[in-house]
Amino acid sequence: MSMHPRGARAELLAAVADHSWGVRIPQLADPAAANDAAVLILFGVLDHIPAPTADAAVARDLDVLLQRRAPTLSSHPGQVSFPGGRVEPTDTDAVATALREAEEETGLDPAGVEVLATLPVIPLAASNHLVTPVLAWWQSPSRVVAVDHAETVEVFRVPVAQLLDPDNRFTSTLSRMGRTFSGPAFDIDGTIVWGFTAMVLDALFDAAGWTVPWDATIERPVEL
Numbered sequence: 001m002s003m004h005p006r007g008a009r010a011e012l013l014a015a016v017a018d019h020s021w022g023v024r025i026p027q028l029a030d031p032a033a034a035n036d037a038a039v040l041i042l043f044g045v046l047d048h049i050p051a052p053t054a055d056a057a058v059a060r061d062l063d064v065l066l067q068r069r070a071p072t073l074s075s076h077p078g079q080v081s082f083p084g085g086r087v088e089p090t091d092t093d094a095v096a097t098a099l100r101e102a103e104e105e106t107g108l109d110p111a112g113v114e115v116l117a118t119l120p121v122i123p124l125a126a127s128n129h130l131v132t133p134v135l136a137w138w139q140s141p142s143r144v145v146a147v148d149h150a151e152t153v154e155v156f157r158v159p160v161a162q163l164l165d166p167d168n169r170f171t172s173t174l175s176r177m178g179r180t181f182s183g184p185a186f187d188i189d190g191t192i193v194w195g196f197t198a199m200v201l202d203a204l205f206d207a208a209g210w211t212v213p214w215d216a217t218i219e220r221p222v223e224l
Contacts, residue, residue, distance in 0.1 A: 008059045015207035016117045037129045038097035039084030044138025059210045060161040068154040080193045094132035106155045112140030166214035172222045
């Protein structure tokens with residue numbers, strides 16, 4: 001893992017500056033009918049780290065905000081995801097969508113969030129969405145909780161060190177309609193992060209130089 005003195009925030013900015021990182025996801029079956037959406041990829045400094053500056057914090061000083069979707073939702077039920085959702089007519093851009101949805105779902109205070117970059121749109125075939133990831137830095141972390149249990153049942157800040165630990169990584173496999181799909185996944189104390197969220201985290205970690213080599217031949221099936 002990179003321990004460059006410029007710090008994790010700068011490494012994230014450098015990783016996405018030229019948009020060279022990528023996420024390989026199947027193309028949409030019906031792009032014309034796709035819904036626009038945005039998610040917030042929010043990194044912050046762990047609470048127990050003694051007040052490092054943003055420039056001094058390294059990857060292992062960070063956590064990332066994730067949530068578990070309600071099992072009753074029609075789209076990606078029960079999965080771990082970034083806060084986010086569909087673009088509303090009142091949203092001025094993807095940043096507005098990501099921050100609004102994150103506030104509605106987790107109760108975070110958007111005033112404490114610094115937006116670092118709006119990343120290229122990623123097609124999400126499973127639910128026919130065009131998703132804009134919004135990369136952000138949590139300058140002033142606020143209390144977060146599942147606000148509406150009809151949509152979100154759990155909100156948690158996952159230490160990046162746990163996500164980078166090779167012992168917590170595996171390749172997920174999902175068999176549907178005679179085909180098997182595989183991708184990176186994380187097992188965080190029994191909480192499985194896979195699919196779109198895991199693919200984006202994996203790509204960001206690679207681009208930022210944070211990835212610790214892990215055994216991608218270890219496969220485990222996941223279920224919808």
